Amino acid sequence: MGLWPILRLLPAATATSWTEQRGADPESDECHGPPIVVTRPLKLEEWLIFKRLSQRVRDIHVIVTQKPRCYSITPGSLSLLLHPPGNESLESLFPNVQHLSFRCQGFSLETSDYQNHVLTLLRVFVRPQLSTLELLLGGTLYVPLNASGILASCPNLRTLHTVTDTLETREGFPAFVAPNISSFQSLETVRIHDVSWDLLASLAQKKTLRCLVINFRRPLGSPAPPPTNEAFVGLRYLSTHIASLELTLRFYRWASLSELRTLSILATDFSRSDYSEDLEELLTLIPLHRPFLERIHVNLGFAPPRQPRHWVLTKSILTPYLSLRHLKVLDITLASRSYSPQFTDDDLMQMVQCWPLLKELHLKTYTCGWVLPTGLSLGGIAALIQLCPNLEGFSLVFNATEIPKIACQPDGSPVQNTKIRSLQVGNSPISSPENVAMYLRLLMPGLHVVSTCNTMDSTHKMHWKTVSALLA
Numbered sequence: 001m002g003l004w005p006i007l008r009l010l011p012a013a014t015a016t017s018w019t020e021q022r023g024a025d026p027e028s029d030e031c032h033g034p035p036i037v038v039t040r041p042l043k044l045e046e047w048l049i050f051k052r053l054s055q056r057v058r059d060i061h062v063i064v065t066q067k068p069r070c071y072s073i074t075p076g077s078l079s080l081l082l083h084p085p086g087n088e089s090l091e092s093l094f095p096n097v098q099h100l101s102f103r104c105q106g107f108s109l110e111t112s113d114y115q116n117h118v119l120t121l122l123r124v125f126v127r128p129q130l131s132t133l134e135l136l137l138g139g140t141l142y143v144p145l146n147a148s149g150i151l152a153s154c155p156n157l158r159t160l161h162t163v164t165d166t167l168e169t170r171e172g173f174p175a176f177v178a179p180n181i182s183s184f185q186s187l188e189t190v191r192i193h194d195v196s197w198d199l200l201a202s203l204a205q206k207k208t209l210r211c212l213v214i215n216f217r218r219p220l221g222s223p224a225p226p227p228t229n230e231a232f233v234g235l236r237y238l239s240t241h242i243a244s245l246e247l248t249l250r251f252y253r254w255a256s257l258s259e260l261r262t263l264s265i266l267a268t269d270f271s272r273s274d275y276s277e278d279l280e281e282l283l284t285l286i287p288l289h290r291p292f293l294e295r296i297h298v299n300l301g302f303a304p305p306r307q308p309r310h311w312v313l314t315k316s317i318l319t320p321y322l323s324l325r326h327l328k329v330l331d332i333t334l335a336s337r338s339y340s341p342q343f344t345d346d347d348l349m350q351m352v353q354c355w356p357l358l359k360e361l362h363l364k365t366y367t368c369g370w371v372l373p374t375g376l377s378l379g380g381i382a383a384l385i386q387l388c389p390n391l392e393g394f395s396l397v398f399n400a401t402e403i404p405k406i407a408c409q410p411d412g413s414p415v416q417n418t419k420i421r422s423l424q425v426g427n428s429p430i431s432s433p434e435n436v437a438m439y440l441r442l443l444m445p446g447l448h449v450v451s452t453c454n455t456m457d458s459t460h461k462m463h464w465k466t467v468s469a470l471l472a
Contacts, residue, residue, distance in 0.1 A: 057096065102125065152183045156185070181202040188209060191213040212235055261326075263286065265298045292326055296321075299331075311339055323354075327358060333364055358390065364424060369397065372429065376399065397426040417444050418446045427457070
């Protein structure tokens with residue numbers, strides 16, 4: 001909940017609905033009502049009601065903004081709320097909050113008054129029992145905003161989400177948002193934008209850390225000394241959104257992630273015209289010394305204006321992945337149409353038989369297609385389904401111009417998978433849509449949708465549309 005469900009119970013002269021034009025959010029307004037604006041300081045009897053109701057709150061979402069929306073409060077309303085009547089104290093408000101989402105956006109903290117109001121309100125909600133904190137300070141900060149001392153008062157925090165660990169003011173001074181990570185004894189989940197090497201090194205030593213999501217787009221300078229073998233020992237989930245492929249590679253050379261289960265990598269900017277060597281090294285690093293990986297997502301952004309040379313994802317590049325016996329998802333999505341996984345049916349069989357738990361296999365580009373020809377056929381797809389009984393979806397380019405014999409299990413029953421509902425075939429060549437649809441229906445009785453590549457040959461695209469229509 002936000003502040004206004006309590007404030008709306010006060011007399012109308014104290015708190016009213018926001019009436020000026022704003023961006024409507026019908027769904028939120030229907031559930032929560034429109035934002036409330038405080039028009040005057042609270043009287044003692046109103047304050048006591050406010051205090052009593054605040055004691056019931058466990059989860060709260062607050063947005064300080066000039067343009068009210070659900071859960072929001074304006075700077076003017078904020079200043080009125082932060083002056084309790086008589087001898088009342090702000091410390092008596094919201095004593096039982098455990099989950100806090102605190103956002104400050106849409107205006108600049110141009111004066112120390114705004115800064116003090118924001119920090120005072122934050123101090124009201126941050127209590128020792130706080131378990132989850134989402135702290136998002138958007139917009140331009142014109143004065144240093146130091147919240148680290150406040151956040152250090154919640155040592156039991158388990159989940160921390162903040163836009164950045166440091167923001168830069170107009171004068172170039174740092175505005176610290178995240179506290180010293182060492183003050184949190186039970187931290188399990190962290191989501192931080194624009195991290196520093198020092199902060200990463202501090203996070204690496206948190207043995208309680210299980211989930212880490214980091215996003216940074218600026219150069220980090222020289223990395224801190226590499227973490228020891230004890231670094232990230234508890235980490236199970238890691239997601240990195242790093243603009244530069246080179247910086248992404250530097251991070252994964254630096255980090256020790258031996259206990260990782262899920263890895264997601266997103267890079268969207270490539271400074272060199274040919275990034276093939278970096279890409280190959282990154283893909284080779286992923287499974288190295290990480291035997292428990294279950295889910296791998298590599299997503300290398302949108303196609304840059306510079307096209308690299310024709311890059312081939314060979315079986316040898318994926319050989320280190322064959323040791324990942326727990327692998328459930330392998331998703332490699334690249335930007336360039338110059339990308340081509342060159343596997344034969346036998347290659348695919350040798351790989352997937354090492355992944356008995358596989359649920360998803362996606363080897364594709366943003367344009368979906370590969371550089372043809374492809375070494376895979378419908379026979380290889382049948383082998384994939386036979387060897388991976390848990391398969392729920394795949395994206396591959398294969399040759400569907402020839403229809404093989406119906407694949408059978410050792411007991412003579414046909415190979416079938418009833419879990420797959422849709423598949424991505426990219427720019428797979430096809431010649432007989434009716435026969436392909438019949439073959440796919442036998443393999444995957446639950447299949448209803450086949451999607452293709454937007455840039456593929458129009459004849460093949462129409463054939464696959466026919467297949468999809470026949471399966472629907």
